[in-house]
Amino acid sequence: MPELPEVEVCRRELEPTVQGRVISGVVTSKAKNPFLTAARVVRERLTGQRILGIGRRGKYLLFALQDARGAASGTLLVHLGMTGQLVVGTKALGWPGNGGGVPTDPHIHLLLELEGCDSPVLFRDPRQFGKIALLPGDAARHPRLARLGPDALGMEGDALFSAARGRKTTIKAVLLDQTNFAGIGNIYADEALFRSGVRPSRPAHKLTKAEAGRLAYAVRTVLMRAIEVGGSSVSDYLHPDGSSGYFQIEHAVYDRSGEPCRICWGVVKKTVVAQRGTHFCPRCQR
Numbered sequence: 229m230p231e232l233p234e235v236e237v238c239r240r241e242l243e244p245t246v247q248g249r250v251i252s253g254v255v256t257s258k259a260k261n262p263f264l265t266a267a268r269v270v271r272e273r274l275t276g277q278r279i280l281g282i283g284r285r286g287k288y289l290l291f292a293l294q295d296a297r298g299a300a301s302g303t304l305l306v307h308l309g310m311t312g313q314l315v316v317g318t319k320a321l322g323w324p325g326n327g328g329g330v331p332t333d334p335h336i337h338l339l340l341e342l343e344g345c346d347s348p349v350l351f352r353d354p355r356q357f358g359k360i361a362l363l364p365g366d367a368a369r370h371p372r373l374a375r376l377g378p379d380a381l382g383m384e385g386d387a388l389f390s391a392a393r394g395r396k397t398t399i400k401a402v403l404l405d406q407t408n409f410a411g412i413g414n415i416y417a418d419e420a421l422f423r424s425g426v427r428p429s430r431p432a433h434k435l436t437k438a439e440a441g442r443l444a445y446a447v448r449t450v451l452m453r454a455i456e457v458g459g460s461s462v463s464d465y466l467h468p469d470g471s472s473g474y475f476q477i478e479h480a481v482y483d484r485s486g487e488p489c490r491i492c493w494g495v496v497k498k499t500v501v502a503q504r505g506t507h508f509c510p511r512c513q514r
């Protein structure tokens with residue numbers, strides 16, 4: 229599932245293609261699941277809008293829109309869900325070109341043709357956990373975004389300590405709770421916990437201030453490093469140009485159960501914490 233780094237990589241790669249361009253045509257699939265705003269409304273309202281840029285809140289991508297008169301006209305929100313991809317349609321990805329009408333790939337739910345651009349932007353999502361919505365007015369006040377905590381890329385030890393304090397849950401659950409900090413999912417929670425030496429099942433209220441500082445630092449560095457190498461390509465994640473990320477090669481514990489710990493050569497274990505498959509080293513993490 230794409231987490232903060234994969235979404236940020238997508239944002240950075242897609243923005244130069246779409247920034248300043250007018251959406252000249254919109255095609256939607258017949259699928260119901262991805263559309264929080266009715267597909268018909270998405271088609272009608274998006275056509276003719278200019279994309280000013282792409283922002284991000286946690287795992288949400290936010291396309292800022294402007295109407296023909298140059299006034300702000302809301303936001304296109306895209307969440308990649310489990311298997312969502314935003315790609316620039318090219319022949320290499322099986323896209324025949326503009327003017328083809330309905331996409332032949334049934335997993336393409338949204339297609340944006342852009343003025344002066346040969347390749348459309350495609351939202352493809354086989355499992356349909358991804359979401360598309362048009363938000364009028366101030367996007368930050370939309371319920372889906374308003375409930376999100378601050379971005380995990382800027383996590384500070386004091387803020388993490390406060391979020392964990394008095395909580396009767398595990399520290400991993402605190403990291404995964406998007407209302408505390410936005411953007412961390414299963415992979416980066418496990419990786420950051422390993423790098424800080426904190427066991428995922430540790431009761432959150434037992435985290436010391438020093439550990440909170442180390443864990444927040446580990447979260448920031450793991451996320452930044454993952455962005456640098458293009459995210460983790462597990463399951464279906466691809467860059468907008470169809471290439472993949474490389475952070476999975478650097479995973480210390482995630483998806484490595486039974487393999488040797490990269491620090492102590494003990495065995496990486498897998499268990500369930502916060503209802504998620506969780507990877508850790510029993511020797512290095514306390």
Ligand SMILES: [Zn+2]
Nearest residue numbers: 489492509512
């Ligand atoms: Zn170890």
